[in-house]
Amino acid sequence: MLAEIITIGDELLIGQVVDTNSAFIAKQLNKIGVSIYQITSIQDDKAHILKALSDAEKRVDIIICTGGLGPTKDDITKKTIAQYFNDILVKDESVLQNIETIWKQHVRTELLQVNKDQALIPSKSKPLMNKLGTAPGMWLEKGDKVFISLPGVPYEMEALIEYQVIPQLKDKYNCPFILHKTLLVYGIGESALAARIESWEDALPKHIKLAYLPNLGKMRLRLSTKGFDEAKLRQEVQDQIDKVIPLIKEEYAGLEDEDGSVEVVIAKQLTKVARTLAIAESCTGGAVAERFTSHSGASAFFKGGIVTYATESKTNILKVTKADIEAHSVVSAQVAEAMAKNAQQLFQSDYAIATTGNAGPTKGDSDAEVGTVFIAIATKTGVYSEVFNFGNSRIKVINKAVNKALEMLLKEIFKN
């Protein structure tokens, strides 16, 4: 079963908005055995939408559009879909009722005709009720092809996918099981890794696909397969994982969570062993804390964090000594380690991570080269740090530092 995602909106094509909807939809559809053949982002333009729909209809079984369903004049998706189906828009009473309910609960201003008009949908469509907004989703069929139109506002789209689209697709199709397993590998480059595991890779069964995903100091190695016998596929992939791990014993850091990433692996382990974490950040500016707290359940292990951006915050609040700063500068092993130890004490945690560095583009309160970052880990038995140079792009330095800090912590907690 193949699907295409069509995201509609000029904001995507001028780079004002990053398309996060497609990745969400792709992940959810994958779980029920629907593969995404292509993602196409197009303009709010009638001719372009019509062309994209007819092209997609030739390629795939399921077409999912997002965007362009708002009440204002620049939103033309609904009318264009009606035209594609030689259809007219008719008022749907259940959608109108939903709009009126939402309005009463959340909006203080008057319900306008343009909002009532959001209850107009193609007569051949079935509405997908949007409990979080006034734009309904729509489900249409043409022969054996399914067309689904969803609003572009991420949380409205997400709820419609989860509670309406997925259950209805599962009802309609007998989908294969799709399995992805991703190994987290650190401290080895793509080509060296490929050389190391070459004979294993060459011996992989044809229906198990391998991909290398390098990203800023970490590497993900993904095995993918699909079929109808879930138990057998799981076993086959597990067998391959068991074979490859001994080849990358030093560099292998665990399996990425099926829904998550390295911070989820850390969170699960810390929760399991009932250990806690605190974070002291300078150059990463809250990004390490944010990685943990964006997932639910963080309060089980995360005591808190401190972003000591100004040097005086490091001395006043984290009690890093002025002597250390004068002798070694704020970007130094001594300061990183003091930050980690003092954060551990301040928050009364088992572990603490600290980062201090210069993310650039210009030098700050230290002479350290742009890109220099010290990362320290405090444990119950001591503290240690490492120094890195992550280059001279600010975003890259921050992201690499976050990834490296998570890697160091991951290795530490699985060591004990």
Add this chain to the structure above:
Amino acid sequence: MLAEIITIGDELLIGQVVDTNSAFIAKQLNKIGVSIYQITSIQDDKAHILKALSDAEKRVDIIICTGGLGPTKDDITKKTIAQYFNDILVKDESVLQNIETIWKQHVRTELLQVNKDQALIPSKSKPLMNKLGTAPGMWLEKGDKVFISLPGVPYEMEALIEYQVIPQLKDKYNCPFILHKTLLVYGIGESALAARIESWEDALPKHIKLAYLPNLGKMRLRLSTKGFDEAKLRQEVQDQIDKVIPLIKEEYAGLEDEDGSVEVVIAKQLTKVARTLAIAESCTGGAVAERFTSHSGASAFFKGGIVTYATESKTNILKVTKADIEAHSVVSAQVAEAMAKNAQQLFQSDYAIATTGNAGPTKGDSDAEVGTVFIAIATKTGVYSEVFNFGNSRIKVINKAVNKALEMLLKEIFKN
């Protein structure tokens, strides 16, 4: 001048990676007058790449591909492009030299044949030298169409776009000037806003396009135009902005920075008036701090932040009184305001923002409903807070709280 971006990689189609490359490329090309007609994400599959290239060639003048240029077996873009051009791969000495230089500087392991093979490029192509990685970019021409292939690793791609692609496209084409101006509007829904500015919108000149971009509690209103007379276009758009602002006086919060967003507007203003900021976060977990520190120049105004995730961190470090917590719970106006005031004092800042709430999915150390968030702003003259309910999706609650906190601060700093 029209372009299409083709992003290649199974990781995009299974939702493992969000395509951020396209938005970056679109934004940069827009600045030199190249419009993106479509963005297409496809699989690492020869037939699919060939089809996407030939489809794009019919639609646009410039085709930019990213991804699939690594040294490993799953990367097939280069071979496929050679096939599309009926070409063979030949060794480029300048690329090989670049690979050897990078290897010497950054890699401790041996240079392998697969890495040397990255110097193989189609004989008809001109290499675009990648100083940050071993995969070169490539520039090919076919009649009056340009094909550009870039690695998918974001920072390598970004540097190639900035230093190679943009200058060479500017040399080749006489591009029009493209202008986007975005007004930040808060506290009014899409349809109410549209009704309010209807007569202004209807009277807009045909060559100025209007778009509504609602997103989690904020609204962006974008005016776009293009042409060859930059000064005239700027004046025309400015005239329209001057006309619409009086219609949305209460809700208008400023112009979005051409390259940035609301936190950039705040950063510029705080830096200009030499005021400083501190942040105390509970439910937003570092996300507010991260929004500011991801941009360079944050150290000019940002003193630091604290993430008091555990209740005991609020009392021990931020000195919120146990009496306040017992009387009102950790999710309350009293605690939010105490957090803001005490963070202001702790970091010795002019302003402070504080958030405390329940992002869900389950209730934490408070009986407050999931989605309840208190946001407080401390200024030199006092402190105040507001309460919100942002629904029951964790990511949505966090993002809405961050946006609302920035909105409150924006209004505050422009008030004084």
